[in-house]
Amino acid sequence: MSLEASITGVLPVVHTPFTAEGDIDFDALGQELTWVMDQDVDGLTTGMVSEILRLSGEERRLLTEHVCAAASKRDRTSVISVGAESLNVALGHAIHAESHGATALMAVPPVTVALEDEALYGYFSGIITATSIPLIVQDASGYVGHSLSLPLQVRLFEEFGDRVLFKPESPPVGQRLSKLLAATGGRARVLEGAGGAAIVDSYRRGIVGTIPGSEVCWAIRRLWDAVTVGDWDTAYAISGPLNLLTAMQTTVDGYVAIEKYLLVRQGILTDDYHRTPRSFVIDPDTAAEVDRLLNRIALAAGQPERVC
Numbered sequence: 038m039s040l041e042a043s044i045t046g047v048l049p050v051v052h053t054p055f056t057a058e059g060d061i062d063f064d065a066l067g068q069e070l071t072w073v074m075d076q077d078v079d080g081l082t083t084g085m086v087s088e089i090l091r092l093s094g095e096e097r098r099l100l101t102e103h104v105c106a107a108a109s110k111r112d113r114t115s116v117i118s119v120g121a122e123s124l125n126v127a128l129g130h131a132i133h134a135e136s137h138g139a140t141a142l143m144a145v146p147p148v149t150v151a152l153e154d155e156a157l158y159g160y161f162s163g164i165i166t167a168t169s170i171p172l173i174v175q176d177a178s179g180y181v182g183h184s185l186s187l188p189l190q191v192r193l194f195e196e197f198g199d200r201v202l203f204k205p206e207s208p209p210v211g212q213r214l215s216k217l218l219a220a221t222g223g224r225a226r227v228l229e230g231a232g233g234a235a236i237v238d239s240y241r242r243g244i245v246g247t248i249p250g251s252e253v254c255w256a257i258r259r260l261w262d263a264v265t266v267g268d269w270d271t272a273y274a275i276s277g278p279l280n281l282l283t284a285m286q287t288t289v290d291g292y293v294a295i296e297k298y299l300l301v302r303q304g305i306l307t308d309d310y311h312r313t314p315r316s317f318v319i320d321p322d323t324a325a326e327v328d329r330l331l332n333r334i335a336l337a338a339g340q341p342e343r344v345c
Contacts, residue, residue: 044116047258051073052300069251069306079113080114080115082115083118085289086293117134120175143173146160171201173204175230176205202225227243232286251296251300252296259275260279288316303343
């Protein structure tokens with residue numbers, strides 16, 4: 038199987054646990070990675086909700102090494118986020134990830150500037166040509182940065198073929214996904230990136246996998262299996278409360294806060310320490326609703342209640 042073909046199924050983004058002093062808690066990280074893979078997912082991913090923009094360069098490299106090693110040990114895919122504010126920094130992350138066995142790379146464009154297509158093409162093509170593994174082009178403009186144009190994405194696909202995959206997150210996600218597939222003759226490989234909330238619609242349009250959060254990856258596994266065999270009753274039953282949950286997460290900090298909270302509630306992490314400053318804090322009413330939705334997702338997925 039080619040590396041490109043292995044980038045499929047459920048590839049959750051893992052969280053970065055911290056100690057009370059603000060350091061990465063590598064023991065807790067190891068427990069989280071083990072638990073995530075125990076949910077029968079297809080691999081591990083690092084991304085925006087891994088708080089990579091709040092990590093130092095050395096911390097990002099250490100996170101990469103732990104994730105790649107854990108995935109390799111269990112013969113799973115590893116996707117490492119390498120996006121940065123400059124091509125030089127992104128290349129450093131990309132080359133390091135490939136040297137430690139990453140299956141694929143993923144990159145958002147620089148988020149602090151609005152770039153023309155030519156500059157963005159130079160950024161993404163620079164990462165691809167400096168490495169030999171696939172790159173997932175992440176349009177994270179649903180909550181940060183600026184949307185990527187269809188001509189830019191088509192140009193990347195025409196130039197690099199299967200070496201480049203896509204993770205569209207700019208609304209309307211479904212329509213943009215269909216336009217990308219139509220413009221590439223249905224050949225582009227696309228992954229859902231809305232926390233699993235858009236799986237039902239996106240699967241019908243032609244995605245090959247999903248990159249959700251890790252907090253309910255057991256339910257995403259069940260949802261993905263359901264759509265692939267046409268079990269739409271189960272798919273819609275899970276998707277309902279899942280969409281209500283993801284609707285509460287409108288920013289990166291919102292995703293981080295709620296997803297870490299859910300990992301704690303399920304006993305995967307012992308605390309939900311974040312790097313600060315942060316823009317979203319869970320209040321008691323939000324926590325109570327998140328608990329209720331977690332149990333509804335579990336019920337729909339045929340799992341016991343996760344919060345008693």
